[in-house]
Amino acid sequence: MSVISFLKSKAFFKQLAIAVVAVVVIVFLMLKWLDITTNNGKFETVPDLTGKSIKVAEIELKQNNLVMQIQDSANFNPDYPKFSVIEQDPKVNAQVKENRKIYITLNPSGYRKIAVPDLRQKSFRQAKPMIEALGFKIGKTTYIDNIGKNMVLSLRHKGNVLEPNTKLPKTSVIDVVLGNGNRPGGN
Known part of the structure; x- marks a missing residue:
């Protein structure tokens, strides 16, 4: 055939x-x-976890048949309690499948610590933007007898002299000791 x-x-x-x-x-x-x-047509609603502690967030997600996945810690946000949720993905009220991972970002316990640079013998005009760029705040400026007018002689935090590379929390207030342009012990 x-x-x-x-x-x-x-x-x-x-x-x-x-x-x-x-x-x-x-x-x-x-x-x-x-x-x-796949439970076609069956969805869970993502609850609002913002500002809630890890334990509360975990309980709420379990009640909604969802799984918590801690993604990361962000920069410290003083508007939220320590170790609370500041972001989540998927967003609030999103419709997702059962057992979906909800990624959360936590608020750390405080500002991260940053090393204070060696600014001795630099002008205040140079030092101020460097201090502020690192996230610190300028506190009191004190002048003492030194031939270098407006030259940074030392940095202080809460009355203690700061050595270079000392780590302080971001937003710490740093006091600056400057020279006034007069010779020490004379005119």
Whole structure:
């Protein structure tokens, strides 16, 4: 029997019909199975976790059949309590599947510590922007007898002299001791 005559035969069309029906049945069964296993059309609402502690956030997520995943800590935000949630993904009221991971970003316990640079023998004009760029604040400026007018002689924090590379929390207030341009002990 030639190929062309086989393709025109009754047996070929019968086998083709059986194959088409089998494919349709298998696709139908797979779609039903996917509907059941993926909970098609069933969603959980993401709760608002902002400002809540880790424990409270975990409890709320479990109640909504969701999983907490701590993503990272951000820069300290004084508007939120320590170790509380400051961001979440997906956002509040998003509709997600059961057991979806909700990524949260926590507020650290305080500002990160930054090394104080060695600014001795620099002019106040140079030192001030460097101090402020690191996130510190300029406190009192004190002048003492020194030939270098407005030259930084030392930095202080809460009355203590700061050595170079001392680490202080960001936003700390640094007092600056400057020279007044007069010779020590004379005119």
